[in-house]
Amino acid sequence: MPRAALPPVLGCDFSSSPSRRKPVVVAWGQLDAEAGTVALQGFHSFASLAQWQEFLQQQPAWVGGFDLPFALPRELVSQLGWPSxxxxxxxxxxxxxxSEIRTLFKAFCDARPAGGKFAHRATDGPAGSSPSMKWVNPPVAWMLHAGLPRLQDVGADFPGLLRRESARVALEAYPGMLARELIGRRSYKSDDRQRQTPERAQARAELLDALQQGQHRLGLRLLADTAQLQTMAADASGDHLDAAICMLQAGWALAQHAAGHPLYGLPPGIDPLEGWIVTAPLSRP
Structure with missing residues (x-):
């Protein structure tokens, strides 16, 4: 009996207000679990959220890693009296x-002591991610507000949060987690042209090399052709590289699922209100 073909994997570098200058970037590829590789097949860029959603809807099956939060901290939700x-x-x-969200979140933060202004999800510490209620630097609260409803509208399955009988599987990803494992705290990207330095270009080159070698705990090698590698290296904003990293994280999750893990590698017993970032450990490494 031949094995069923695995669905494509995708990684998404998200923007809550995309444009031609700063589009949503999606990396599309294929996992070979036995070979331990994810082959990058191409990039897609979307200057509007409607175009991005339409693309996701048109694909009959995928397992995707999306660089945007999928939930808010339980502490915040509880204090605001929102549904649990x-x-x-x-x-x-x-x-x-x-504007209403910003007012509520700011009042929540203003009432808390310095150094503990924001509420965090349990996954933030192990992943090293920003609190999902932040509305500036980075505005991940707006990414949640703009992106998640569209993922819900395409009928995606959300392991750990909301299970659906769907061939489209959405997982929260975070490229910075894998990047830090490979190049430490060195910055490899910036949207500010003044900060798009040779040092950041060198960091991108080293990160790309490590991803191709599979020198990380996910154990998957990134396969990409010369043009794709040049695109990722030349994109000083890091959007294409981040999309590819999210694709690798989705590939790891699909490999876990193919090996019999029902939650695509997410830890059992995670908070069903907060969710979990795929590939994040249970404690900070």
């Missing part, structure tokens, strides 16, 4: 204007 069910909470959040 994830789907109901996200519907409530999506229905609110950003």
């Amino acid at each position: 069910d994830w789907q109901a909470c996200m519907q409530h959040y999506a229905s609110m204007a950003r």
Whole structure:
């Protein structure tokens, strides 16, 4: 009996307000679990959220790693008196204007001591990620507000949060986690042209080399042709490289699922309101 073909994997570098200058970038590829590789097949760029959503809807099956938060901290949700069910909470959040959200979040932070202004999810420490309620630097609260409802609208399955009978599987990813494992705290990208330095270009080159060698705990090698490698190396914003890293994280999750893990490698017993970032350990390395 031949094995069923694995679905494609994708990685998404997200923007809450995309444009031609700063599009949403999706890396599309294929996992070979036996060979331990993810082959990059191409990049897609979207100057609007509607175009991005339409692309995801048109693909019948995928396992995707998306660089945007999928949930808010339980502590914040509880204090605001919002629904403790994830789907109901996200519907409530999506229905609110950003100005109203900003006012509520700012009041929450203002009432807390310095050094502990933001509430965190349990996954933030191990992943080293920003709190999902941050509305500036980076504005991940707006990424959640803009991106998650569209993923829900394409009928995606959300392991650990909301299980659906769907061939489209959405996982929260974070490229910075794998990048730090490979090149430490060195910066490899910037949207500011003044900060797009040779040092950052060198860091991107080293990161790309390590990804191709599979020199990381995910154990997957990135396969890419010369043109694709040049695209990732030349993109000083890091968007194409980040999309490829998210694709690798999605590939790892699919490999876990193919090996019999029902939650695509997410730890058992995670908070069903907060979710978990795929490939993040249970404690900070």
